Amino acid sequence: MAPLPHGVAQKHHLSFHSLVSMTTLMAPTHHHTTPSPPTVPYLSHPVQAHLKKIYTSLCGESQFVSREALAAFLKDVQGQDIPLSEDVKEYTFSDWLALLWMRGGFEGVGALAGNKDLGKPISSYYISSSHNTYLSGNQLMSKSTTDAYKNVLIRGCRCIEIDVHNGEPAVSVSSRLPHITGTTPSDLAVSAIQAKKKYKRMYKAEYKAKLGSLKGKIPWGRSDGKKEHAGADVGEKSGSGHTLGHKKTASNVPSISREKTSDSDSSSSSDDDSDLEDGSGEKGSRSRSGSVLKGEPVVLHAWTLTRAVGFREVCRAVRETAFQTTNLPLIVSLQVGCDVDQQEVMVQIMKEEWAGVLVDVAHPTCHPEERLPRLDELLNKILIKVKRSTEVPPTEPPSPDVSMSASSNPITPLTTSTTASTTLSSRPSTLTPTPTISTPLTPTTSHDALDALSVSSRSRSPSLSGSRSRSPAPKNKARGINPSLSALGIYTHSSHFSSLTASSASIPSHIYSLSEGDILELFAASPNALLAHNRSYMMRAYPAGHRIDSSNPDPSVFWRKGIQMAALNWQVWDHGTMLNEAMFADSDGWVLKPPGMREGAEVAELDAHKVExxxxxxxxxxxxxxxxxxxxxxxxxxxxxxxxxxxxxxxxxxxxxxxxxxxxxxxxxxxxxxxxxxxxxxxxxxxxxxxxxxxxxxxxxxxxxxxxxxxxxxxxxxxxxxxxxxxxxxxxxxxxxxxxxxxx
Missing domain, CATH: 2.60.40.150 (C2 domain)
Structure with a gap:
């Protein structure tokens, strides 16, 4: 290499050979310790050739890039402000490459601007969310595992789902069959298991054919009584924060592998009781784990052949990893399929395993019927999302042809919460629970001002009538919600959706959960009403029931409608999880909404065709x-x-x-x-x-x-x-x- 000309600072000069031969590209770190400076990695010959062309174009008639030309390149082309030393007049190719690489001049993903604003109500944020978190594969025959919870929490998920069902009774009952509904297996499921035992050893090919013929007849779905039929051959897709102070990088955390089992799932079974093969043909040890304690509820997907894991083990895994990478709050969405006695056990387990972090009483300065808490009031806290034991029934049916105007906004909170950004030092950092206020609270009467919407218009929308969404509990269902469990849904209680003008729609703590199809139909019918609701209140979207392969919708469709929680199947990597990764990168799972889509925005800004x-x-x-x-x-x-x-x-x-x-x-x-x-x-x-x-x-x-x-x-x-x-x-x-x- 030719010697440096006069004016090029020796301290900035690096051998190009030494630069391009380095093979380590430092991953970003979020620890308290000072990160090592980035180094230029090995760059292939095609990449080097393109960089050399760019450098040559900046040189003009000169042999080297001048300080003025580099400054113009940074401003006009890269759009970055990188300070340049006054002492350096010219840059060699190696100097130019090293400067831009080590100062982030080639970084494709820009850093987040400033510190995260934690002073807004939780409805003003998007939340990284998981659907059927416990599953390691498809929705019909995969295994429930505690590793799934650890995996998503380390990767930044802040809203997880737990489906809870009756476990084995404390008195021993001779049954080694996998759960189908959480209580009794269906006849078809039993038939599938018997077919496996009969054909496994001697007639493997015939066994597979027999089992395959039964797969399409297995009733599936959630606890809604529906028994739609799944496809004949379900294949599994290959699977797979920077906190305010203590984020650990999760950039290299792969999705959970179906071959890997947690300690609680690793016990092997006998040949006759071994698990059904999943859609990928892999065998898992699906025997009932020794960690599932008799008398305690279990976690699994109802009406399927998915294998159970103990509810206590799930809670313990959540506690171990919930705040490992961030101190921002975690929402636990409970789908309750067990009886009221087992629900009492659930409450006991959660209070034992989540002691000190569980929000189990309301704070005296944040009444759940007056406002939602700010994000900074919930640091290191777990919130429970669960149905109330009693709900005021909706009095008005919805209508898709009513929308909101700037002059008439029926979605009005009972009190207006502060939206101004404030520093953490100006108020208590968390909501410290105190028993001065008891829960649950009876929902108040809505302040809605819209007229009642016609039943006939509702009937034209089969999705909104519940044909595809999770159906609510029947009115006279014996298995209701235990008041002690309901009392934990303080700031995040599940509410059955009937209308954006129902009385429940103006209670600050309510959360509506709707399937992807229902949301699209609701938005097509009443776009402004949906946007206005979601600026102040919470909503959750989840994948349609036909996605038995655990595929995902495009979550950005729901974020653009102001929906805070777009729940995804994290056990697969597809366009949905890729977009979710991009949305929440470096954000600890909570991202502040754009100004026009959060509380405090004028209604005019929320017009579906005029959102910023x-x-x-x-x-x-x-x-x-x-x-x-x-x-x-x-x-x-x-x-x-x-x-x-x-x-x-x-x-x-x-x-x-x-x-x-x-x-x-x-x-x-x-x-x-x-x-x-x-x-x-x-x-x-x-x-x-x-x-x-x-x-x-x-x-x-x-x-x-x-x-x-x-x-x-x-x-x-x-x-x-x-x-x-x-x-x-x-x-x-x-x-x-x-x-x-x-x-x-």
Whole structure:
């Protein structure tokens, strides 16, 4: 290498060979200790060639890049403010590369701005949420495990789900059959198990055929009495915070593996009692674990052949990991399928295992009928979401043709909670429980002012009438909610949805849970009413019942409707979990909503067609990728998908573009450009996403690696994106791209 010319600071000069030969790319860290400075990783020849072209273009007629040219490049192209030393007049290629890399000048995902605002009511945040958290695979035949809870909590989930059913009675009853409903297995389930025992040893092929014929007849679903039929062959998809002070990185935490079992699930069974094979053909030890104590409730998916795990073991696993990576609150959504006596046991277990963190009484300064607590009042706390033992029945049926105007807002909280940001030092950091207020509280009469909505319009919407959503408990159902369990749903109580104008819709602590299809129909009918409700009150969306393979919907569709909790199946990696990863990256599972979608916004700002947004163009250039599958070669193409609000016929759909297919372990696409023009109007960058899929372009377009970025954090200019593998684990692969976001 030629000697440095006069004016180039020796202390900034690094050997290019030493830079590009380094093989360690430091992952971001969130520990208290000072992180090690990033180093330039090994860069493949295609990547080096593109970087050299960029550098040469900045040099102009000179041999080196001047300080002025570099400053203009940072401002006009990269859109970043990186201080440059006055003593350095020129930069060699190695100097330029080292400076930009080590100062974040090539980082594709921008840092979150400032400190998190914790001074808003909890309805003003999006919450990273899990559906059927206990399952390790599909919805019909996979195993319930405590590892599933540990996995999602370490990865940043802050709303988990526990389905609780009757366990074995304290008096021994001779039965070694898996639970189907939480009490008694169905005849078809028993038939499936008997078929396995009969054919397993001698007639393996015949056994599989017999068992396969029964799979499609097994009743499934939640505790709603429905017995729809599942597909004949259920295949499992391959699975798989920065806190305020003590976040541990979870960037390399893969999704839970079906081969791995927790201590509580690891006991093996005899050959006759061994578990049914799951959809992937793998065998799991599904015998009843020794940790499931008799007389205590269990956790499993009702009306299926999923295997149970003890409720106490789940609570213990949650306590161990709930605040391991963040001190922000955790919401536990209980689906109760056990009788009132077992519910009393549930309460005892939760108070024992979650002592000191469970919110079990209301705070005297935060009455649940007056306001929702602020996020900073719930640090290191667990909230219970459960139905009330008695609810005021809805008096008015819904109507899809009524929407809200700026002058008439029927969703009015009983009292207005403060929305101004305040510092943690100006008030107590948490809601310290005190027994001065008893719960549960009787719901008050709604202040709604809308007229009653017609039953006939409701009947036109089969989804809203409950055909696909979780059905409520029957009116005269003997198995109700124990008052002592109901009393734990203080600030987050489940409420059966009937109408956005029902009396329950203005109680601050209520949470409506609706399936994805119900929400889409409700929004199509009354968009402004739904947006207005969700700025002050809580709502949860969950996957449709037909997703027995544990696939996920696009959660950004629900976030754009103001829904706080879009519950997903975390045991698979698909577009839903990828978008969720991008949404909550570095956020501890709580993300503040855009101003127009949270409490305090004017109703006019919440008009479905005027929610803060913009019309914009997005231009992506794909330069090169390295170490996509390590050193393995592949026929690779990059598919780019933009998930953003769009007008016209394509509203709600993502845009897709892809590059040509190139071969290699480090692939060069030569800067191929993919344009997404005219997104919007109404694009909210905080609720829009760009997903990069690198596919092995064979017969099945197998996913090789991916990256997903929230649009407001995708930085302009020349950028590197860190790649994850198909199971969600971080790799040392990199994708080099160019980004240009243009507002119209």
């Amino acid at each position: 947004g913009k019309l914009m163009d997005l231009r992506i250039r794909i330069f090169a990728a390295q170490r996509i599958l390590g050193e393995e070669e592949l026929r690779a193409r990059v598919k780019v998908e933009v998930h953003a609000e769009r007008a016209g016929e394509k509203a709600g759909e993502e845009w897709k573009r892809h590059t040509e297919t190139k071969r290699g372990a480090s692939v060069d696409w030569e800067g191929e450009r993919l344009d997404f023009l005219g997104a919007g109007p109404g694009v909210v960058e905080e609720l829009s996403f760009v997903r990069f899929r690198i596919e092995d372009d064979g017969f099945t377009d197998t996913l090789a690696a991916w990256a997903c970025v929230r649009l407001d954090r995708l930085q302009n200019g020349y950028r590197f994106l860190k790649l994850r593998d198909a199971k969600g684990a971080a790799t040392d692969g990199l994708l080099f791209i160019g980004v240009e976001k243009i507002e119209r």
